[in-house]
Amino acid sequence: MNSLKRRLPLVAAGCVLAVAAWDVGPARADPAPAYETLLQRIGQTPARQEAQALLEAAEARLHQAGVRPNPELAVRADGVLGGKPYAGWGEAEISLDVTQNLELGGRRGARIDVARAEAGISALRRDLTDAETVARLALTYAEAEAAERRFALAEEALALALADARAAMALVEEGREPLLRGIQAETEAAAARISTEEARAERDAAFARLTAVAMLPTPVTSVGDGLLDRTSPTFPDSGETSLTVRVAEAEAETAARRIRREQIEARPNVSASVGVTRYQAEDATALTFGVSMPLPLFDRNRGNIDAARAEHRAAEARVTGARMAEAAERSAALARLRVSANRVAVGDMGVTSAEEAYRLSRLGFEAGRISQLELRSTRSALIAARDAAVEARLARVRAEVDLARLQGRAPFEGGR
DSSP states (O other): OHHHHHHHHHHHHHHHHHHHHHHOOOOOOOOBOOHHHHHTTGGGSHHHHHHHHHHHHHHHHHHHHTSOOOOEEEEEEESOSSSTTSSSSTTOEEEEEEEEEOOTTTHHHHHHHHHHHHHHHHHHHHHHHHHHHHHHHHHHHHHHHHHHHHHHHHHHHHHHHHHHHHHHHHHHHTTSSOHHHHHHHHHHHHHHHHHHHHHHHHHHHHHHHHHHHTTOSSOOOOBOSOSTTOOOOOOOOOOOOOHHHHHHHHHHHHHHHHHHHHHHHTSOOOEEEEEEEEETTTTEEEEEEEEEOOOOSSOOOHHHHHHHHHHHHHHHHHHHHHHHHHHHHHHHHHHHHHHHHHHHHHHHHHHHHHHHHHHHHHHHHHTTSSOHHHHHHHHHHHHHHHHHHHHHHHHHHHHHHHHHHHHTSOTTTTOO
16 A cells, blocks of 8 residues: 555656646747638749749740841952962952851741740640649648647547546546556556657648748748638539640650651751952952752761651650550549548548547546546547548548649639
8 A cells, every 4th residue: 555655646746747748839820821822822932933934935945946047248359369460469359248048948937836836835834833833732731731630639639648547546546446557547648748749740840841832931830721621622524634644745746846847957958149259350340149058968867857756756655654644543533532522421420439439438437337448449549530530631632632633723723
């Protein structure tokens, strides 16, 4: 009995320390901006600004592709500074020529076609970047909210463990339970405290990620109007091609246009020149005309043509792969979204049942009708059910994010 009396204050002291540590926490600040508010700031993200800059560069190259080549100006002096009768400038023939590359055979048009197709790819990639940025924001927002809820649940689990420990100590003092039960309760409370600290760390890390992704000026410390409780809006699956496939298709079309450009480059490039020549000896001036073109004896651009054809085959293979992947992802996202709704409903029912089971177990434990082991089991089941309910809601958000990305819309657009 003396040993029991010495041990009980230690158990009580441990619980008091756990309560004190549990009550101490950082002051909460204002919640993060609403999800819809953050969507309006997508254009400020570095990824969006990079994609927009690349689009502007492609549009500038398209403009440059339509510019004709500059003419060449040449001045030539023949028959000067040599032996007699060309010792001076008396017998000189001075010519002034202007040469223009005619770009015959559709060279300019092919160059413009390729540049226009590349600008179209850049525009699609910008849209794809927007979609991926929105999806990342929605998922990060939901993960931060889930981490906050898990921390709150860990605090509740700690409170339940402390309450059970106090009830166990009361039974020990009354002699209805051995001292071992009190020690076990103290150990469970300490484990619950560790779980709470781990949940706090996960919450803070999730808040830090949300602060970075949303580019917020001050760190996020809580999430207000979140996404976990929102129902996914009903959008009919029109089967519209996703942005990923459209980018692959545009790349294949651009590769085909590059083949035509390289084939045209293999044709001789004609240049025309016009000029004037001054004949010093005769004190006369005459016009000169000329046409020049390379002889395709060695370079017929075969290597570039073959490379362009190989790149086109690779692009076509990427299109096939993207279409197959999109079909699989679309079916999987629709299936996950349907299942997630049932999973959330079942999870909520499980929480309700677990709460009632724990309440009855607690009453039975205090009345001495059930053991501490049974109480611990129902408490663990309650904690697991609450965690499963949060995970079910996060899974629903992930499914909605995946489906929205494939349908080319923002997640939870028009849904509450």
